[in-house]
Structures are given as C-alpha cells and as structure tokens.
Amino acid sequence: MKHAVQTQHLSVQLGGRPVLHGLNLQIAAGRWTCVLGPNGAGKSTLLKTLAGLLPHTGQVLWQGQPLESIERRSRGLQLSWLGQSESTTLDLRVWDVAMLGRLPHQGWWGTPTLKDAEMVEAALKATQAWDWRERTLGELSGGERQRVLLARAMAGNAPLMLMDEPLANLDPPHQVDWLEQVHCLIAQGTTVVSVLHEIGMALHADEVIVMDQGQVIHHGACSDPQTHTAIEAVFNHRIRIHALDGQWVVLPRTT
Numbered sequence: 001m002k003h004a005v006q007t008q009h010l011s012v013q014l015g016g017r018p019v020l021h022g023l024n025l026q027i028a029a030g031r032w033t034c035v036l037g038p039n040g041a042g043k044s045t046l047l048k049t050l051a052g053l054l055p056h057t058g059q060v061l062w063q064g065q066p067l068e069s070i071e072r073r074s075r076g077l078q079l080s081w082l083g084q085s086e087s088t089t090l091d092l093r094v095w096d097v098a099m100l101g102r103l104p105h106q107g108w109w110g111t112p113t114l115k116d117a118e119m120v121e122a123a124l125k126a127t128q129a130w131d132w133r134e135r136t137l138g139e140l141s142g143g144e145r146q147r148v149l150l151a152r153a154m155a156g157n158a159p160l161m162l163m164d165e166p167l168a169n170l171d172p173p174h175q176v177d178w179l180e181q182v183h184c185l186i187a188q189g190t191t192v193v194s195v196l197h198e199i200g201m202a203l204h205a206d207e208v209i210v211m212d213q214g215q216v217i218h219h220g221a222c223s224d225p226q227t228h229t230a231i232e233a234v235f236n237h238r239i240r241i242h243a244l245d246g247q248w249v250v251l252p253r254t255t
C-alpha cells in the first residue's frame, strides 16, 4: 500500500510541555483517515505537524520524502489545509478568500488565470457558497464562513487535504454535503485526513486514528470492532457505538 504521509518517532513540545510522544504513523494514499480523541489529546497538534506548521523532532514524510526537503511552493501545491477556528480577515470578499486556495498555483506576481477562476467557481458552488461571492466573510454566519474556508481548501485541488474540525458550525444537511464532497475527493484519488468530534461521521472514513494524551492508542478500519472498543475507551465509556441501517451511530451512556 502506498503511504501519503508517514511519521517516524514524531514528538512535539508546546510551551515547553511534551504534547506528542514519538508517533509512528502510516497514512494510506487515496483514502480518508479520521483522527479522533478527547479534548487535548493532541489531534490538532498532529495535523499541524503533518502540515509542516510546527517544529518537531523525528520525521514527517510526504510520499516518502522528508518534509524539510520539499520546497515551500511544492508543499503548497501538494497540500490543501483547513485549520480550526481560522482568523481569516473578515474584510475579505468570499471570492478572494476562495482564490487564496489557488495561490500556490500562481507565480509571485501572477494574476489568477481562467483555470484558477474555474476552480474557485466550482469549489464555491460545491459548498453552496457561490451566492455570497461578493459579500465579505464578516457578513456571514459561522457555518457559512466554514463553507467558504472549505471551498478555499477544495479550490487548491491538492492531492493531500488536511482538515481540522471541518464540520464545526455546519448544520446537518451541510455536514452530509461535506461527507459527499469527501467521498468525491477520495474517488478522484485525493488523500484526506480530518480531525472530527462527530464520531458517527468519522466512522464513514476508511481508517481511524484514536489518540489520547499525545499517543496513538489505535489505528484501524472503521468497521473493526477493536476500533470501536478503542474509541469507547478513550471517551471513558461515556458513549456506545451501535450499528443502524448499515451505518454506525454513537449514543450517550448515561449513568
């Protein structure tokens, strides 16, 4: 199996505290992997480190190549990024925000090409944000903004897409749209890695990485009973995973 991303003995410290502890991961190419775990488990830190955004020890490899040996522009072409609670300038027009996703495709002084405009239009239409293209981000609700940021990531059309809590603020129909968009990306050969708190949605992925306290507790298929056991355990058995209509649903376990 080809690996889009690998880590070897990956450790990260933040504010002088160890946050990730020697992770060895292999993330399959062309598949959707979800990272799950409780608050503070290190999920966002892992995703940022995979994106090359945090100093670390050990190695991150993209398609077998050490990240530090890949030059910045090439990284931009290979990676689409959707971060958590991004502080994008609220004065920017929706169209211009989505066009930022095309920056790595343009030279330093290059103006957007017809192809850039086509990709931005397709992405804004896919996330149903097209009608707001002349409005500023500040004039949108939290969920609407999230759809614009998703469009920006999709416009980049990179083979690796990392998304941190992409469903934040999205209403149920738009969460389902997102699920369908991820399936389309996978069908096109994109590798998707997402951090999700919506466990039922995460169990639609191909693989799940379960984290706790900066460690990988389990990495396995979504349908594997051991994966479900690991998820229930890291959430202190306060939830149960059940099969329903060919999907997995998560129910609270009240005392």
Ligand SMILES: Nc1ncnc2c1ncn2[C@@H]1O[C@H](COP(=O)(O)OP(=O)(O)OP(=O)(O)O)[C@@H](O)[C@H]1O
Pocket (backbone or CB within 6 Å): 014, 015, 016, 017, 019, 037, 038, 039, 040, 041, 042, 043, 044, 045, 046
């Ligand atoms: N800038 C920072 N300085 C020091 N510690 C930090 C910093 N950012 C995060 N941490 C700590 O690192 C740990 C992992 O944080 P991280 O954001 O990766 O967790 P997470 O699993 O994504 O959590 P959540 O589900 O709450 O988003 C937490 O204990 C957090 O307090």
